Amino acid sequence: MTEEQLSSNHPPLPPTTEEDRFSWLRLLRSRKVGPATFRRLLREHGSAQNALAALPEMARAAGITGYETCPPGVIEAELRAAKAAKARLLCLGSAEFPATLAELNEAPPLLWAIGDLSLLQKPAIAMVGARNCSSLGARMARGLATELGSKGHVIVSGLARGIDTAAHMAALETGTVAVMAGGVDVIYPAENTELAHDIASSGLRISEQPMGVTPQARHFPRRNRIISGLAQAVVVVEAAAKSGSLITARDALDQGREVLAVPGHPFDARAAGCNLLIRDGATLVRSAEDVIEALPQQDDLFSRPTEPPSEPIARPARNLHEQIIARLGPSPIAEDQLLRDIAASAGELGPALIDLELDGRIQRQPGGLLSLAS
Amino acid sequence: MTEEQLSSNHPPLPPTTEEDRFSWLRLLRSRKVGPATFRRLLREHGSAQNALAALPEMARAAGITGYETCPPGVIEAELRAAKAAKARLLCLGSAEFPATLAELNEAPPLLWAIGDLSLLQKPAIAMVGARNCSSLGARMARGLATELGSKGHVIVSGLARGIDTAAHMAALETGTVAVMAGGVDVIYPAENTELAHDIASSGLRISEQPMGVTPQARHFPRRNRIISGLAQAVVVVEAAAKSGSLITARDALDQGREVLAVPGHPFDARAAGCNLLIRDGATLVRSAEDVIEALPQQDDLFSRPTEPPSEPIARPARNLHEQIIARLGPSPIAEDQLLRDIAASAGELGPALIDLELDGRIQRQPGGLLSLAS
Numbered sequence: 049m050t051e052e053q054l055s056s057n058h059p060p061l062p063p064t065t066e067e068d069r070f071s072w073l074r075l076l077r078s079r080k081v082g083p084a085t086f087r088r089l090l091r092e093h094g095s096a097q098n099a100l101a102a103l104p105e106m107a108r109a110a111g112i113t114g115y116e117t118c119p120p121g122v123i124e125a126e127l128r129a130a131k132a133a134k135a136r137l138l139c140l141g142s143a144e145f146p147a148t149l150a151e152l153n154e155a156p157p158l159l160w161a162i163g164d165l166s167l168l169q170k171p172a173i174a175m176v177g178a179r180n181c182s183s184l185g186a187r188m189a190r191g192l193a194t195e196l197g198s199k200g201h202v203i204v205s206g207l208a209r210g211i212d213t214a215a216h217m218a219a220l221e222t223g224t225v226a227v228m229a230g231g232v233d234v235i236y237p238a239e240n241t242e243l244a245h246d247i248a249s250s251g252l253r254i255s256e257q258p259m260g261v262t263p264q265a266r267h268f269p270r271r272n273r274i275i276s277g278l279a280q281a282v283v284v285v286e287a288a289a290k291s292g293s294l295i296t297a298r299d300a301l302d303q304g305r306e307v308l309a310v311p312g313h314p315f316d317a318r319a320a321g322c323n324l325l326i327r328d329g330a331t332l333v334r335s336a337e338d339v340i341e342a343l344p345q346q347d348d349l350f351s352r353p354t355e356p357p358s359e360p361i362a363r364p365a366r367n368l369h370e371q372i373i374a375r376l377g378p379s380p381i382a383e384d385q386l387l388r389d390i391a392a393s394a395g396e397l398g399p400a401l402i403d404l405e406l407d408g409r410i411q412r413q414p415g416g417l418l419s420l421a422s
Numbered sequence: 423m424t425e426e427q428l429s430s431n432h433p434p435l436p437p438t439t440e441e442d443r444f445s446w447l448r449l450l451r452s453r454k455v456g457p458a459t460f461r462r463l464l465r466e467h468g469s470a471q472n473a474l475a476a477l478p479e480m481a482r483a484a485g486i487t488g489y490e491t492c493p494p495g496v497i498e499a500e501l502r503a504a505k506a507a508k509a510r511l512l513c514l515g516s517a518e519f520p521a522t523l524a525e526l527n528e529a530p531p532l533l534w535a536i537g538d539l540s541l542l543q544k545p546a547i548a549m550v551g552a553r554n555c556s557s558l559g560a561r562m563a564r565g566l567a568t569e570l571g572s573k574g575h576v577i578v579s580g581l582a583r584g585i586d587t588a589a590h591m592a593a594l595e596t597g598t599v600a601v602m603a604g605g606v607d608v609i610y611p612a613e614n615t616e617l618a619h620d621i622a623s624s625g626l627r628i629s630e631q632p633m634g635v636t637p638q639a640r641h642f643p644r645r646n647r648i649i650s651g652l653a654q655a656v657v658v659v660e661a662a663a664k665s666g667s668l669i670t671a672r673d674a675l676d677q678g679r680e681v682l683a684v685p686g687h688p689f690d691a692r693a694a695g696c697n698l699l700i701r702d703g704a705t706l707v708r709s710a711e712d713v714i715e716a717l718p719q720q721d722d723l724f725s726r727p728t729e730p731p732s733e734p735i736a737r738p739a740r741n742l743h744e745q746i747i748a749r750l751g752p753s754p755i756a757e758d759q760l761l762r763d764i765a766a767s768a769g770e771l772g773p774a775l776i777d778l779e780l781d782g783r784i785q786r787q788p789g790g791l792l793s794l795a796s
């Protein structure tokens with residue numbers, strides 16, 4: 049690998065051997081390694097194997113004691129579980145990795161997938177909405193999914209109750225992708241077990257989580273960013289104010305996705321989120337035609353080369369990181385002092401400092417003092 | 423009156439004597455004299471009296487035979503009816519004429535008014551919508567009118583069934599203006615007789631039509647433009663596709679008014695018009711707060727001087743007028759030829775030609791030939 053390739057911002061070259069794939073998985077499953085650090089380590093060390101070898105010393109230099117990379121046995125177990133579930137590993141940078149997702153800074157380096165991988169090569173529309181939707185909302189979701197499916201669009205959703213379920217079911221024949229919050233082999237909610245099996249048969253289930261992981265609250269926001277990341281547009285079918293679907297919609301805007309919403313009467317609380325989105329600029333959806341009209345021209349989306357992702361750090365964290373960097377200089381200051389200077393709790397500051405240390409941007413000095421990396 | 427005043431584009435000076443007012447009314451009630459021609463005649467002839475004296479000869483020169491101005495007896499009867507109904511005449515250019523309406527090119531030169539004239543000096547919001555509204559729509563109209571009224575906004579509407587009725591009733595205590603399609607003394611629909619009397623007592627009824635005129639279909643579009651012309655913003659509460667409320671909304675946009683609409687579920691046909699408006703850029707309304715937020719700053723609206731209206735011809739007509747002017751030159755051509763050249767029916771062309779003749783922009787030559795005025 050030449051120096052030029054090492055310093056470029058392009059996605060990593062995907063693994064080519066079983067051993068490479070094993071190392072990718074092991075690096076990503078190691079403590080303190082998120083998608084951003086994963087890419088940076090790969091870029092700096094040339095391969096996952098090299099990065100794994102360097103990690104313990106980097107952690108030690110950053111003041112983290114007893115750091116260990118993920119044990120190989122854990123990865124072996126994950127690969128066995130994947131084989132049993134007929135799951136395939138999709139690696140960022142490979143041809144089968146979904147292109148729209150790969151463009152994003154926060155793209156997961158690896159995805160487990162069960163089902164028809166070809167669906168990831170087709171234009172997709174995400175449909176999200178309330179779990180406790182009204183029958184009107186479910187009917188709208190079914191109608192939109194059926195019509196959009198018949199026009200060649202894959203329907204992406206989250207296998208949740210309500211709108212998700214209605215959208216997946218209506219799109220089973222034409223193509224649907226369920227993004228799981230936990231492991232790709234862990235079906236949640238249980239009442240959707242049959243639907244999940246149907247999707248594995250004729251559609252596709254994917255997840256960035258390790259096999260066997262039970263979904264927890266913290267998994268859902270990441271999962272939702274994959275849903276919108278896979279799609280050209282996100283349609284919010286029915287959503288109350290302050291609902292998770294609204295967060296998905298805002299994230300989708302950050303990702304440069306079209307956001308659309310189905311309106312409802314102001315007296316209907318289940319329309320409050322959608323009406324808010326429309327008020328704030330989302331496109332009003334009355335029918336599948338409205339959705340299709342709002343899509344970016346397919347030529348634009350599928351003909352352009354994958355753009356080089358810039359430094360991949362999630363947005364809220366980036367603000368904190370930038371605050372820290374702005375406060376630090378070559379002269380060391382105490383962590384307490386830093387904490388008083390910036391708008392963050394100790395609980396927020398700790399992980400951010402570790403990120404920055406692992407990224408080589410700040411240095412820990414003796415006595416708990418911090419400075420910019422020289 | 424100086425030459426400068428004559429040639430300016432400002433609204434005419436309002437009449438100061440009873441005789442003047444009589445002449446204004448008589449000029450406006452004369453055949454072929456609409457608001458645009460009225461202003462032009464007043465500007466060119468210095469007074470309504472002079473214009474009345476010049477009209478028959480102008481008509482004759484334009485090839486209209488047997489033209490007569492409105493007989494004085496008709497005006498005397500109108501004034502008697504107005505006195506009986508306690509109606510007052512508001513003249514364009516006077517202090518009591520509503521300022522927002524006066525700004526418009528198509529402002530009616532005269533309005534009959536029954537009730538509290540001071541309401542015309544307050545900021546107003548128009549509320550329009552379906553006659554066959556749902557109970558949800560009526561409830562929304564009541565809620566909005568009550569809340570906006572309590573915040574000091576006069577509610578303007580058209581005394582129709584449905585949304586209009588709900589809005590007027592809710593705003594009776596705080597101030598409401600009903601713009602009548604026929605004469606200000608002709609209550610339509612009959613079921614709103616009591617409401618109309620209540621509005622005359624505590625609110626205001628106005629009309630540009632002569633006293634005693636029974637409303638006809640052609641009166642409604644003009645009436646609707648006065649409704650939106652009186653208001654800073656037009657709120658469409660519930661409206662089907664292709665409804666009159668949509669036309670009012672589009673006209674309001676032409677007048678530079680804020681247009682807002684209350685959304686509904688796409689499966690509800692009575693929301694189709696509102697959803698269409700929102701899709702096309704109208705502000706989505708969930709509550710009175712949304713309406714108030716969308717209003718232009720009151721300072722802007724009430725502190726700026728009345729802008730000089732440009733040549734006052736209504737928009738669709740203007741296009742036709744411009745087409746005619748563009749086709750004509752100093753050399754006369756046959757009317758048949760003109761008809762073939764432009765996109766208009768003979769029924770549309772006739773009135774447009776008369777307008778242009780009365781405006782002195784084109785001339786009729788012997789043998790039915792037409793040319794630009796030299």
